[in-house]
Amino acid sequence: MPQTKLDELSDQQKVKFYQKGTFTVGNRLVDPDKRDVQASQDRSNAITSGHRACQGCGEALGARFALDAAMRAADSKVIAVNATGCLEVFSTPYPETSWQLPWMHSLFGNAPAVATGVQAAMRAKGREDVRAIAQGGDGGTTDIGFGCLSGMFERNDDVLYICYDNEAYMNTGVQRSSATPPTARTATTPAVGDAPGNVFGTGKNVPLIALAHNIPYVATASVSNLHDLEAKVQKAMSLRGARYLHIFVPCPLGWGSAAEDTIKVARLASECGLFPLWEGELGVVTGSDPIRKKVPVEDYLKTQKRFAHLFKPERDEERLAALQRMADHNIERFDLLREDKEPAI
Amino acid sequence: MLKQIEGSRAVAEAVALCRPEVICAYPITPQTHIVEACGEFVKTGQLQNCEYVNVESEFAALSVAIGASAAGARTYTATASQGLLFMAEAVYNASGLGLPIVMTLGNRAIGAPINIWNDHSDAMSMRDAGWIMLFAETNQEALDLHIQAFRLAEQLSCPIMVCMDGFILTHAYERLEIPDQAAVDAFLPPFVPRQALDPADPYSIGAMVGPEAFTEVRYLAHDKQLQALEVIPEIHQSFKEQFGRESGGLFHTYQVEGAATVVVTMGSLAGTLKDAVDELAQEGPQVGVISLSCYRPFPRTELRHALEHARRVIVVEKAVAPGAGGVVSMDLRMALQGVDCYVKTVIAGLGGRPVTSPSLQSMLRRALKGELADLHFLDLNRGMVDRELARQRRGIATGPVAENLLKDAATHGAD
Amino acid sequence: MTMFQVRLHGRGGQGVVTAAEMLSIAAFLEGRHAQAFPNFGSERMGAPVVSFCRIDDKPIRLREPILEPDAVIVQDVTLLGAVPVFQGLKPKGYVLVNSTKTLKELGLADALDKMPTGHVRVVGATELAVRHVGRPVPNAALLGAFAGVTGLLHFASVEAAIRDKFKGAVGDGNVKAARAAFDDVAVPA
Numbered sequence: 001m002p003q004t005k006l007d008e009l010s011d012q013q014k015v016k017f018y019q020k021g022t023f024t025v026g027n028r029l030v031d032p033d034k035r036d037v038q039a040s041q042d043r044s045n046a047i048t049s050g051h052r053a054c055q056g057c058g059e060a061l062g063a064r065f066a067l068d069a070a071m072r073a074a075d076s077k078v079i080a081v082n083a084t085g086c087l088e089v090f091s092t093p094y095p096e097t098s099w100q101l102p103w104m105h106s107l108f109g110n111a112p113a114v115a116t117g118v119q120a121a122m123r124a125k126g127r128e129d130v131r132a133i134a135q136g137g138d139g140g141t142t143d144i145g146f147g148c149l150s151g152m153f154e155r156n157d158d159v160l161y162i163c164y165d166n167e168a169y170m171n172t173g174v175q176r177s178s179a180t181p182p183t184a185r186t187a188t189t190p191a192v193g194d195a196p197g198n199v200f201g202t203g204k205n206v207p208l209i210a211l212a213h214n215i216p217y218v219a220t221a222s223v224s225n226l227h228d229l230e231a232k233v234q235k236a237m238s239l240r241g242a243r244y245l246h247i248f249v250p251c252p253l254g255w256g257s258a259a260e261d262t263i264k265v266a267r268l269a270s271e272c273g274l275f276p277l278w279e280g281e282l283g284v285v286t287g288s289d290p291i292r293k294k295v296p297v298e299d300y301l302k303t304q305k306r307f308a309h310l311f312k313p314e315r316d317e318e319r320l321a322a323l324q325r326m327a328d329h330n331i332e333r334f335d336l337l338r339e340d341k342e343p344a345i
Numbered sequence: 346m347l348k349q350i351e352g353s354r355a356v357a358e359a360v361a362l363c364r365p366e367v368i369c370a371y372p373i374t375p376q377t378h379i380v381e382a383c384g385e386f387v388k389t390g391q392l393q394n395c396e397y398v399n400v401e402s403e404f405a406a407l408s409v410a411i412g413a414s415a416a417g418a419r420t421y422t423a424t425a426s427q428g429l430l431f432m433a434e435a436v437y438n439a440s441g442l443g444l445p446i447v448m449t450l451g452n453r454a455i456g457a458p459i460n461i462w463n464d465h466s467d468a469m470s471m472r473d474a475g476w477i478m479l480f481a482e483t484n485q486e487a488l489d490l491h492i493q494a495f496r497l498a499e500q501l502s503c504p505i506m507v508c509m510d511g512f513i514l515t516h517a518y519e520r521l522e523i524p525d526q527a528a529v530d531a532f533l534p535p536f537v538p539r540q541a542l543d544p545a546d547p548y549s550i551g552a553m554v555g556p557e558a559f560t561e562v563r564y565l566a567h568d569k570q571l572q573a574l575e576v577i578p579e580i581h582q583s584f585k586e587q588f589g590r591e592s593g594g595l596f597h598t599y600q601v602e603g604a605a606t607v608v609v610t611m612g613s614l615a616g617t618l619k620d621a622v623d624e625l626a627q628e629g630p631q632v633g634v635i636s637l638s639c640y641r642p643f644p645r646t647e648l649r650h651a652l653e654h655a656r657r658v659i660v661v662e663k664a665v666a667p668g669a670g671g672v673v674s675m676d677l678r679m680a681l682q683g684v685d686c687y688v689k690t691v692i693a694g695l696g697g698r699p700v701t702s703p704s705l706q707s708m709l710r711r712a713l714k715g716e717l718a719d720l721h722f723l724d725l726n727r728g729m730v731d732r733e734l735a736r737q738r739r740g741i742a743t744g745p746v747a748e749n750l751l752k753d754a755a756t757h758g759a760d
Numbered sequence: 761m762t763m764f765q766v767r768l769h770g771r772g773g774q775g776v777v778t779a780a781e782m783l784s785i786a787a788f789l790e791g792r793h794a795q796a797f798p799n800f801g802s803e804r805m806g807a808p809v810v811s812f813c814r815i816d817d818k819p820i821r822l823r824e825p826i827l828e829p830d831a832v833i834v835q836d837v838t839l840l841g842a843v844p845v846f847q848g849l850k851p852k853g854y855v856l857v858n859s860t861k862t863l864k865e866l867g868l869a870d871a872l873d874k875m876p877t878g879h880v881r882v883v884g885a886t887e888l889a890v891r892h893v894g895r896p897v898p899n900a901a902l903l904g905a906f907a908g909v910t911g912l913l914h915f916a917s918v919e920a921a922i923r924d925k926f927k928g929a930v931g932d933g934n935v936k937a938a939r940a941a942f943d944d945v946a947v948p949a
Contacts, residue, residue: 004544004545004546005545005546005547076544077544078544079416079542079544081412082551088551088553089553092549092551092552092553093552093553094549094552094553094554097549097552099547099549100547101544101547102542102543102544102546102547102548102549103542103547103548103549103550104412104415104542104549104550104551105550105551105552106408106411106412106415106435106438106442106551107408107434107435107438109404109434110404110405110408110411110435113400113404113405113408113409113412114408114409114411114412114415115412116398116400116405116409116412117367117369117398117408117409117410117411117412117413117414117415117416117418117420118412118413118415118416118542119412120367120396120398120409120412120413120418121366121367121396121412121413121414121416121417121418121420122416123396124366124367124394124395124396124413124418125366125394125417125418130544132412147401147402147404147405148401148402148404148405148408150401151400151401151402151405154401155398155399155400157398347788349784349785349788349789349794351781461800462800463800512797512798512800513797513800513823516797516798516800517795517796517797517823518780518781518784518785518794518795518796518797519784519793519794519795519796519820520788520793520794613823614823615821616820616821616822616823617821617822617823617824619821620821620822697800699824699825700823700824701824701825701827702822702824703827
């Protein structure tokens with residue numbers, strides 16, 4: 001096969017890994033076939049270094065893992081469509097671009113439909129080996145792009161949609177989205193008044209709504225469990241039709257967490273039960289990632305300034321209890337404290 | 346092949362002859378039969394290698410078209426009225442990205458009040474969106490313009506709206522010449538995209554552009570439209586040579602030479618106008634007619650040349666810019682700066698009101714006598730308007746205007 | 761010929777729009793220019809519907825609704841009195857009414873008594889349709905009668921136009937209904 005521009009780019013980007021410990025990217029102590037995609041010198045670097053994301057950005061990390069895994073699964077034949085948002089803005093400060101795969105940004109609310117168009121074009125040209133991925137933040141996914149997303153699911157178009165969920169509109173200055181959790185402080189749900197922050201009883205669970213479309217594959221994932229994330233991307237890419245992956249990506253800027261704590265914050269979100277990791281096929285939940293060491297929601301909330309008003313000037317016991325109930329409900333619903341303790345996937 | 350065929354169906358046949366690879370369909374009210382027929386052609390195999398996508402909204406329809414076109418597929422969709430407004434954000438996006446999508450606009454009014462009938466309000470709302478906008482005078486021209494549009498769009502890498510009057514053309518059964526596949530293939534080469542999403546040669550498309558280059562990007566969009574002013578006549582000529590028909594070009598002239606009074610219009614109204622001026626010529630001077638086939642780019646220099654001897658120019662247009670007047674008139678006044686003539690605006694046919702030859706003739710008689718106001722609403726029911734204005738003068742809470750007028754029309758008839 | 765204009769009145773579901781289209785197809789088949797179009801609206805079943813057809817030897821530029829018809833076809837007599845179906849009708853024009861009653865019984869005798877002899881006919885088109893097609897859709901039969909009364913079209917063209925719109929057994933039935941109406945009006949009333 002002739003050397004393509006993509007091959008050239010990949011060659012330039014080949015990384016040398018240095019063994020520093022068990023938590024390094026290389027996973028050199030793990031069996032080769034269990035190493036993650038990032039541990040390979042042949043990873044595609046679909047979104048490469050030099051972009052303008054903030055320190056500790058969960059979205060940049062999530063996107064890198066997800067897209068490199070997708071590139072490996074599809075033999076590098078991937079076209080990505082991006083909704084307007086942080087990922088779009090920080091990756092393409094032209095004339096620089098971080099994208100080493102064909103990438104397109106159209107609008108805030110239409111990424112699923114644009115990806116459908118890409119996929120339709122490929123089908124018409126008999127290029128079904130080329131796979132379409134659409135991606136966006138939680139605002140572009142659960143709010144303004146929701147109509148197009150549901151339409152893409154309903155038609156079962158051959159598109160993998162990835163939502164990078166940082167629970168608010170971060171690009172525009174941290175405003176509430178329908179993925180913002182109750183009590184969280186945002187620019188439009190300020191921490192003032194009798195019930196500071198976002199209210200209870202609103203928002204939507206898009207992974208479960210996706211599941212209700214009976215599409216081939218739905219999963220939640222987190223940057224705290226990158227092996228699991230890659231496995232889910234791989235699984236998604238092994239299937240045809242509409243697939244949905246919802247990745248939990250902490251935002252140090254918007255959440256008021258320490259940049260170096262992104263992974264820790266994400267891990268606590270899952271370990272307390274607020275962000276359960278599960279997957280489902282054709283309308284049925286087929287597996288979940290059990291909690292290894294359950295922690296109270298407080299441990300998670302205390303890492304972030306957006307929840308600071310729950311603890312100061314005095315503890316808001318009532319609403320802390322309500323958040324704990326939400327976590328407990330998830331634990332029960334997805335059976336996260338079951339005995340086997342082995343990841344189901 | 347000659348066929349007695351509905352306008353919508355004929356356009357669908359023309360589109361199919363252009364071998365589109367992706368067609369998106371959403372049936373917003375008001376809907377034409379075009380995409381339905383396209384869907385049938387795909388299912389029966391008359392149109393092959395084409396993906397037909399039934400989407401969930403007009404916004405999605407054009408968004409799917411954007412993705413497909415960016416991936417290098419020849420792409421088509423159709424819309425009208427509210428549908429065009431619902432996709433407005435994507436309309437600007439498609440032209441900004443330079444994607445050669447062809448879209449039919451079956452021109453209809455915009456609500457509120459809800460109205461499914463013909464006028465040009467929808468097209469006018471998107472006149473500055475960077476699309477080339479062509480208007481068909483007849484169904485034959487509508488059919489022919491679609492074939493030309495794909496070639497023009499792909500040559501310039503710019504989206505094109507082919508406007509045809511909703512109902513009046515889309516639903517009319519007429520005798521049309523449908524070209525054969527070989528002739529269309531000879532006229533329309535395969536689509537070679539200027540840019541395409543391709544894994545072997547990855548591009549980033551759709552980056553943010555700041556103040557350092559935005560003006561230049563927009564200037565080039567303007568320049569592309571100016572290029573179209575040169576390319577459109579070439580394509581018109583080439584079409585004429587191949588198919589033997591006068592379709593498209595920048596505008597059509599009728600009895601303009603030597604005419605002191607010329608009416609300028611767009612769309613199917615031109616036919617009735619030609620009959621009206623011919624009838625009027627039996628009692629007075631011959632009035633000329635110009636119908637614009639190309640509204641964006643606006644053929645300013647060419648129109649100025651065509652109208653340099655006219656003393657009275659009357660623009661009959663099917664949309665109103667409330668608080669300003671007529672949109673086409675404003676464009677034309679710019680074009681005629683320095684020409685010794687006046688430009689009057691006649692607003693006609695709003696929301697499907699029939700524009701009849703007798704009404705046009707009586708308006709033209711007044712114009713020839715110099716009695717026409719600068720802004721004239723053809724067949725306006727003055728009584729109805731005055732009664733509502735009187736109601737409003739009596740108090741604030743007079744209720745919804747549209748409903749008041751319907752009640753008034755039922756009470757007073759068409760007086 | 762000078763332009764001949766036909767206005768058709770009926771109710772949604774009676775094939776009023778299709779009738780105008782078939783009429784235009786029949787004229788087209790005779791080498792003429794024809795323009796058929798509906799009175800545009802979002803009519804539902806049962807609502808009054810109007811459609812139009814212009815026939816000419818030269819291309820038709822006019823796009824206004826037909827204000828002064830040369831012929832009026834009334835597909836549904838319940839419209840009489842509710843809709844001004846004869847408005848603008850030319851003094852030497854034609855009228856076809858779908859009914860089994862007489863003009864007198866319909867209360868039309870006085871209104872239409874100035875029309876030329878043989879230009880006003882009542883045809884039981886619904887009954888013909890029920891008999892031959894099995895459905896009360898009177899449009900094809902009325903076109904047969906139109907050809908017979910006006911002499912503007914050959915029956916063969918009407919038959920071909922009907923078959924263009926209705927295939928197979930439905931087409932056969934509609935052609936039979938049209939033929940029966942065509943023969944019916946050949947006999948002076």
